[in-house]
Amino acid sequence: MTGPFETICSLAKELDAGRISSRELVEDAIARTETLNPDLNAVIAMNKPGALAAADQADKARADGANSPLLGVPLLHKDIFCTRGVRTSCASKMLTDFVPPYDATVVKKLHDAGMVSFGKCNMDEFAMGSSNETSFFGAVKNPWDLNRVPGGSSGGSAAAVAAGLAPLATGTDTGGSIRQPAALCGITGLKPTYGRVSRYGMIAFASSMDQAGPMARTAEDCALVLNAMAGHDPLDSTCADISVPDYSAGLEQSIEGLRVGIPKEFFSSHLNDGVAATVSAAIKELEAAGAVIVDVSLPSTDLGVSTYYVIAPAEASANLSRYDGVRYGYRCDSPSDLQDLYLRSRTEGFGEEVKRRILIGTFTLSAASYDQYFMKAQQVRRLIAEEYQSVLKDVDVIVGPSAPNTAFVLNDGSKSITDMYMEDLFTIGANLAGLPAISVPAGLVDGLPVGMQLIGSRFGEAQLLNIAHQFQIRTDWHSLTPDLEDLTG
């Protein structure tokens, strides 16, 4: 028998041994989701018949001799990934009726690997947010404390995995949207190198930074899934044509002598004391495993947030122009003319945060402010990327907190928009520089999870996963689960 919090690796063994079928696993996952989701609001679309049919197919394939570690394992997709025939909304009113005629490459690849998708996860609208409160479908609750946010924008994915609805959920990360919710929900989330995973069929927010990745219980699971997700895609010009190593192969390697850089700017006044202490203790674990701790500096860290909040909205302002009420998506009632159609469809179809970012982006790209904002931000982006690259010549990996705080309370009126943007302070650098980064559970503060972030060199996912796995061998923070007994009754 398996419980809801099993890893993919252990489920694969159970499936392989014939102790459980994919059908049973998927039925359990659907049942648990149906029970818990009314409180969590992590899942916003279910595909029960399709999932059960796919599970049966996986069982049949296994009976016919097929054997892959992902075959028959259930998963949830962030609702940013297009799923053929299944509503894909990006958690926006704008796309509440949008049913794509194609699968995103990530969806197709995981399907081809035998995984069974049974639903779509809630998220911040168009991935714009760090709390999952901007969703048109309402906020997601953190399974560790239902009064708190799960983080964002992949908050539904993080909450789903943390609550044991599925052993895996896909996420996307533009400024920390995999790592921050993974940290706040106590799971493991990997943002690969920009270009490692295809963006085709993934609804664009900021195209130069958007990257899909796995969100699971362990680094070992993330490695398994990345093996299937990564690789060249002729449908995405920015997807690198670089061979995909076996990310599971090197997990057991020792990290003795590994050079770990700790940027002093990551332990600044913005960082919550409890989080700081927890991450410092986790770094000690790495040291105990033989890693060499080195103090490093990323002096432009403080510029990251403002740089990001110029570039990302600029790209988004263009990416979201296609939602105009003309061909698909939300259209206002009886428009009087073309201008009215555009104005009201977009005013009514987009939420407040999305509109704010479209306006910021439209402003920073305008002829009068292009040089002052967009160009300047591009220059600072290059500077930040160079700082990371230069530090990564000296150390193997950069380590620090994933987020400045633990999960904060829902609808916290005291948190300003800029406070919210500061949530991304430590994660944004990896996006601006295009580097891979992973968040692993590192402890609890007041009963709430804390994440440690590891940032590696371009296409250095194997090493990140190796370090994260070695950390998880020595610790059991990733095995902690929230108490949901009140909900399961």
Place this chain on the structure above:
Amino acid sequence: MKWEKVMGLEVHLQLSTHSKIFSSSATAFGADANTQTNPLDMALPGTLPVLNHAAVSQAVVFGLGVGAEIGKVSRFDRKNYFYPDLPKGYQISQFFEPIVKEGVFEVPLEDGSIFPVRILRAHLEEDAGKSVHDAIPGHTGIDLNRAGTPLLEVVTEPDFRTAEQVVAYLKALHALVTYLGISDGNMSEGSMRCDVNLSLRLEGETEYGTRTELKNINSFRFIERAIHVEAERQQDLLESGQGVVQETRLFDPDNDETRSMRSKEVANDYRYFPDPDLLPIVIDDETIERIRDALPELPAVKRGRYTTELGLSQYDANLLTQDRATAEFFEACCAASNNPKATANWMLGDLSAAVNKEGLAIGGGKVTPEGLGSLISRIDDGTLSSKMAKTVFEGLWAGEPDVDRIIEDRGLKQVSDSGALETIVDELIANNPAQVDQYRAADDGKQKKLIGFFVGQAMKASKGQANPQRLNQLLKQKLG
């Protein structure tokens, strides 16, 4: 006061790729609405552009064809504006780093001289779809078949002063792109669209006046007319002390006027920025040289060769190189006739007249270059008189392929054989002693008239097939 027109051109050429510039949809003209679209063309969420490299090669071919510098690293940018026929809400274009940079394009004018036009740049971009106003009553439909069709926008410096120069440039550009095989240049189908930026200034002035942009004029005739009426309109404004407003205007051929489309005072800020979905286009020297080596002979080179090597007039050379099909017809015809001058005369004479009457291109009729060539060689070898040649040409025009067969079937062969002609002449002299005596007694002037009788009789005897030159020679010899 004498006003001078100053004009610069922006020409959009539709490149002749089979699929769109960023999607695999077909680009054929005239298909049913929205049948040549896929999720990318409709800008469905999550779709991404993938560059069609054929469009890049064709842009490089064009750049080399106008002797321009090729951008080693060029980029795509997004040009942002809302319009129902623009599905993404932005057009992918090249703003900051175009693929073709400065060059000079030599344009042949009517008088045989060369007018150099400075090319400022040429950049790749995608076409928009189109609004359809009459298909659904009370509604505007959108047809996205054209959306994503690859365009090359060719921008010149403001080098034009007359409408004739503009038309000559467009004709030369049309010739060039059809030679290069990178566009069919079909103006009526929108494969070649022209915007004219026009301003006036007093002659001798060096500053430019305020310009207007005349959009999408789709025939050579309309361009000339549009320039004329817009220049007159601007002149009236300037002479009455009113200023010209910088704006886009549309030529209305029915009313012979230009009309304001939209004022640039409330101009769109297109918010150009580099498109993060596409990688820079990097073209190395090796690729450029490979493309250069594969270029066909360009019109300018052909013109030079026709005048110097083939001895044609500049005028004829210009006409024969106006498009690739005409030049290829000419060259194939020459190969069969071995007489370039006569070939030029026949093509620009009888053949042009015949095809023009039917509204066809030079090769559009049934006359093949080989047919016309062998017709010419049959004139040159004395088989055909020029009168007979016209009859043979009629046969070719009607679709009979073989010149010798036509000659045979209609009994058109000239008798040039000395033996056969001699027999006729000898008989004639023997049967007409009075006329022979009269001829022999006459002076030179009278002889010229009297010989006509013998020629006429001999022609009659040969059933019109005697070679008149040979006949004349023989008669003079035997009578004299």
